[in-house]
Amino acid sequence: MKINVKTKVGSTEYQFLIDEQDEMLGLNKAIALGNPPQYCQLCKNKEHFKMDSNKDKEGNTYVSVMCRKCGAKAKLGQYKSKGYFWHSDFEIYVKPGSEQNSGSSNKPPANDYQPEPPREDNDELPF
Numbered sequence: 001m002k003i004n005v006k007t008k009v010g011s012t013e014y015q016f017l018i019d020e021q022d023e024m025l026g027l028n029k030a031i032a033l034g035n036p037p038q039y040c041q042l043c044k045n046k047e048h049f050k051m052d053s054n055k056d057k058e059g060n061t062y063v064s065v066m067c068r069k070c071g072a073k074a075k076l077g078q079y080k081s082k083g084y085f086w087h088s089d090f091e092i093y094v095k096p097g098s099e100q101n102s103g104s105s106n107k108p109p110a111n112d113y114q115p116e117p118p119r120e121d122n123d124e125l126p127f
C-alpha cells in the first residue's frame, strides 16, 4: 500500500510517500507523520514549530518537533515492532556538562525527564 502524506510544520511543508506492504504499518506511519504534535504544554505555544533532527554519539538518529518559543522538543519514537509514535509531551533537553546550570533557569522540574519506552499495545478491542 502506498500513502502520500503531506504535513506542514512551521513554514516547511513535508511530503512523505509511505510504501509499506503491511497495511496497518503503512497507516500507522502515515497517521504519525501526518499529525506531528503542535501544542507545547510548557509555554502554551500552538503556532511556532519546526522539525528538528540530530544524532547521538552512537549514530542513532532522532527526529523531533521543536517549539520555536521555548526550545522544547517532542520526539518521534519508534515501536520495537516497527511503526512510529510521538512523545506528546514537549521536553527541554539539557546538554550534559552544560555550563549554564548556575543561576536562573527556566528548566522544568527534572523529574519529568524519563524517556518513555516504546509502547507495545497488544490489547484487543472488546468487540
Ligand SMILES: [Zn+2]
Pocket (backbone or CB within 6 Å): 040, 041, 042, 043, 044, 045, 067, 068, 069, 070, 071, 072, 090
Ligand atoms: Zn514551548
